[in-house]
Amino acid sequence: MIENEISKTIIGCAIDVHKQLGPGLLESAYQECLFYELQQKGLNVKKEVPMPIVYKEVKLNHGYRIDLLVENKVVIELKTVEELNDVHTAQVLTYLKLGHYRLGLLLNFNVSILKNGIKRIIN
DSSP: OOHHHHHHHHHHHHHHHHHHHOSSSOHHHHHHHHHHHHHHTTOOEEEEEEEEEEETTEEEEEEEEEEEEETTTEEEEEEOSSSOOHHHHHHHHHHHHHHTOSEEEEEEOSSSSGGGGEEEEEO
16 A cells, blocks of 8 residues: 555544544644544554654664654654744654654644644645
């Protein structure tokens, strides 16, 4: 399955979760529910994937954590903020570059309609 097909499934599942829960919950609630929905679709999903930082020959294992990684191809970063900003985009871009992934989805569940909280980021 290619990244675009995976992203369509992810977005559909995210919309379902948002319709059921609405805005206003913690990121962790949306993460667990989206993780469940994606697994129900038969996708390989990992949560809280460690993303070490490599600086020259130094590897820092206590770097970042990817919220969800789908099919080892698509990075999902979940937010529950008033609005997405450049720092959120930069975070996903960093994950894409460090992990050599091509596609990331930045999902902000703190919106009335989820389509207004979705940002596709390509490396």
